[in-house]
Amino acid sequence: MGRDNKHKMSRRSMLRVAGGLAVAGAAGGVVASMTGDRADAAPTTFVHPGMLHAYGELNRARVRVKAGSQPWTAGWERLVANPRSQSAWAPRPAASVIRGGAGQNYPQLYNDIHAAYQNALRWRIAGTTAHGDTARDILNAWSATLTSLTGNADRFLAAGLYGYQFANAAELMRDHPGFELKRFQDMMVRVFHPLNEQFLTGHNDACVTNYWANWDLCNMNSVLAIGILCDDQAMFDRAVEYFKNGEGNGSIKNAVPFLHPGGLGQWQESGRDQGHTVMGVGQLGAFCEMAWNQGVDLYGYDDNRLMKGAEYVARYNLGLDVPFTPYSWGTGQNCARREQTVVSDAGRGQLRPVWEVLHHHYARRRRLSVPHISAMAEKVRAEGGGGDYGPNSGGFDQLGFGTLLYSR
Template identity: 30%
Template sequence: MPPAPARRRGPRAALFAALTTALVGTLLLGPDTGRAEAAPAAFVHPGVTVSRAQLDFARGRVAAGAQPWKGAFDQMTASRYADLNRTPEPRAVVECGSYSRPDHGCTDEREDALAAYTQALAWYVTRDERHARKAIELMDAWSAVLRDHTDSNAPLQTCWAGSSWPKAAEIIKHTYPGTWAGSGRFATMPRDVYLPEIVNGSNSNGNWELSMTEAAVGISVFLEDKAAYDRAMARFRARTAAYVYLASDGDLPKTVPGQNLDTRDEIVRYRQGQSTFVTGLTQKTCRDFTHTGYGLSAVSHVAGTSRIQGQDLYGTGVGERLRHALGFQAKDERGTAVPSRLCGGSLHLGLGPVTEVGLDALHHRLGHAMTNTQALTERNRQAGSNNLFVAWETLTHGDNPA
């Protein structure tokens, strides 16, 4: 990578660097682990959510015209994100309030990041250099001007866009033989603009913090930042244990240090008034399945990245929680009658295209029976994009033995 051009580091970037140096030895150690998980001795690339072997498998299946991969690829290339005429819409400051109101660059940033990843996937499958150059154009446009995220949804906006950029950058940097002259400048964007916003997570909503750790882990792999990777993984383990309840947790769900949920009443209020806890229930189940899916998607993405980097979290408590949470939500998403003890007997469905990654690892690879998750996944193929941070996972992870 060529050296990044000189640029004054902002105060949040400097704070992040200081915190990482000072606190990496005292990382948040959460449930389901006895220590912070170490970064690999050498990072594997491309290695954010999807590996070279997974990409090669998908490419081969598309070339053979096999389903569901060929249909998933066709869906991707027909999307607006694969348009070779797409014009990036960068801005220096992205301002996002609740539900992206106001939306000053929020949709543009998220969708340009998704488009960069889409173009990178299209490059890998087709070897059409126009897609690689378009991905580079999008990444270069934003890294040239972006300096900050503001307003109440700034952390969420940062992690959503920050989850897609490194997936695109990993594929282009490590598989495209052409020139990416701006790669050094691009690397300063996740380091200086994104990581400082998400490094400390969120002691409030589980789906926020899980998405934050997904972005932090992906950025850490791209930057080969072992300290940031360790810190994000430790926070991820703690938050996953608090997000998904298992009967083995005891009478009450686990919590994250710093939340200050000290009584049963506080925990019940935090979980949208749900007072009966059953295996697979998440913190967000009784709010709606869409936000529930955001958190579960992040769990599967981080576990997938960790496996590529040499540590298979699917075989740990993380995988156990993901398996039960996917099954629990999938059963209701498929139309099972809701008992009155669950969310007052009323659910807001809409899980989204978030089940392929977990199903591939837990069912197809590890052999767990996941009847409801498999049926829902196959019903929803081809899994497209949620237009936020999830994209094309039937193509990359559908029944993928790699």
């Protein structure tokens, strides 16, 4: 396991205790107790809400916002200023969503997902019925309508990114009156999950290293999130096992293939560009946070390998030098070799809402020194969400609002 032996109470044991307290104090959500005492084992009963946001984080945000405390209030102001968080948002569900190729319409999906998520947060934190009803109505409209995701290879990006984001919005709403949870779960299993598995097992019939880490990571996130949403332990286990030992570039030792002195780990896409590199950090941060909220510590796996990778990416994007080991990989169907020999400065220094969750885990929960992660979190603070970082799909790759939800 990745956790140090100073932690006498395991993560799962702590959740078992906290779960019992949360059941007594939760207004709404069902929080199940955990069993067992191994921090690397899958839950036998799932905690709800238990993806990117557990009851404790939601309750802390509610209390701090009500008290007008910073930085929660600044994070709340970013949320309420976003057009997608307004209760007047009207969904535009489609039977078929296309990403890649002719007839693309996928912006309808990601805009509605972020609207559902943001309205769900406003309901959870401020208790405003109108926002809860809007989030519910968006989710219900899509589960009653969507039957397929299609397009070229980019359909796998849609299945991964929008799969895990959709599941997170639904997790926040699972106990809201009128939310058709079972129908939504069926949609996720029928429409999103098969594409997630197709990609992770077949990689679109290409060489297993052909696709960058982000392609694996978003599909891993979707499998993990759907497993939690549907209380499917086999699905949850599958995602965790892929994180540890998967063949593709999303598994942790492939996503961070080289370790360097000074606690730095070279990111798989570092020679490509910094936009996708930072995106990957966000994807793995989301994955580890969802697992953490189910009692599984992947943040600390392999001697905090994610932390070292994130420190490397943060350091470079702060304008500092990093070491670089030449990176080679196989492409296409015949695994033709390519190589990168220098770290890419394309997109260097851009801001994305991915750093707060990493800062608050490593620096606050674990009390570890992560100066570059913390400095990046400070630069982005207060984190916004979908639509705050550009109008195109890249501005919706993260759900965001980490300052509001993770500050402690």
